[in-house]
Amino acid sequence: LLNNVLDVAKLQSGKMEIRKERFNLSDCIDQVIDMLKPLAHGKKIELMSDLSSKVPIELISDEHRVRQILMNLVNNAIKFTENGEVVIRTDLVNIENGFVQIEFSVTDTGIGIEEDKLEKIFESFYQVDSSFQKKYGGSGLGLTISQSLATELGSKIKVQSKPGRGSSFSFSLVAEVSGEEHR
Numbered sequence: 001l002l003n004n005v006l007d008v009a010k011l012q013s014g015k016m017e018i019r020k021e022r023f024n025l026s027d028c029i030d031q032v033i034d035m036l037k038p039l040a041h042g043k044k045i046e047l048m049s050d051l052s053s054k055v056p057i058e059l060i061s062d063e064h065r066v067r068q069i070l071m072n073l074v075n076n077a078i079k080f081t082e083n084g085e086v087v088i089r090t091d092l093v094n095i096e097n098g099f100v101q102i103e104f105s106v107t108d109t110g111i112g113i114e115e116d117k118l119e120k121i122f123e124s125f126y127q128v129d130s131s132f133q134k135k136y137g138g139s140g141l142g143l144t145i146s147q148s149l150a151t152e153l154g155s156k157i158k159v160q161s162k163p164g165r166g167s168s169f170s171f172s173l174v175a176e177v178s179g180e181e182h183r
Contacts, residue, residue, distance in 0.1 A: 018152050022178045023063035025102075026051060029088055032070045040078050046085040047078070054092040056100050058179035065149045066173060069157075070104065072142040073169045077108035084109025084166070093172060100177050105170040112163040121159070122147045 029049050040047035070088060077086040086108045093101040113121060122143050143157070150157045150171045161167035 018062045018065060020060050020176075021063060022058060022060050024057055025055065025059055025090070026057055028063050028067050029070065029090070032067060032074055032088065035071065036074050036078060039075070040086060043078065043081070044083065045078060045081050047074070048085065049088045049090075051090045052092055055090045055102055056095070056177045058177070059100070059175040060178045061173060061175035062153065065153060066104075069146045069149050069171065070106065072146040073106040073157075076142055077106050077110060077167070077169075081108045081110035081166070095177070098177055099174055101172055101174050103170060103172050105168055107166065107168040109166040112165050112167055113159070113161040114163050115161075118159055118161065122157070 029051065033047055033049060037047050074086060074088060086106065089103075089105045089107065091103045091105075093103050095101070147157050153171075154174055155171045157169055157171045159167060159169050
């Protein structure tokens with residue numbers, strides 16, 4: 001919670017630093033899965049990735065912030081899914097002049113969100129329902145931070161959801177291609 005509050009303060013004050021460094025996209029996603037797999041397996045939820053072979057593997061961008069967004073989105077997906085699966089996907093949107101645009105999505109088979117609440121879920125400390133705090137926990141900062149980080153990276157998190165049928169959170173990333181063009 002303290003780290004989340006500090007991140008919100010940095011983002012709001014404009015002091016969040018975005019660092020561009022070379023990283024392996026597949027390794028980044030594997031780290032997210034490795035860290036959250038025990039939580040998913042504890043709930044008997046399948047956690048997996050579906051990475052397009054068209055997406056370059058070596059990128060230059062802020063790996064830490066990409067991983068932080070994915071961690072928050074996957075953690076929420078697991079938290080609000082009682083059975084089924086959570087899937088991290090990457091798809092190639094465009095590749096041109098040494099830069100790639102990748103669409104990330106985290107899709108779950110969870111409880112879903114009512115349409116009139118979709119924009120509010122990105123507000124600080126917002127909980128869809130006050131009973132959610134007791135049942136699911138959390139601070140209500142993960143999506144706020146993720147949306148702010150996505151903005152810092154030049155994107156916006158979009159959400160599609162149907163109550164009782166799950167949700168899909170997505171954002172895009174424009175990054176420089178480093179090394180290999182494809183996996």
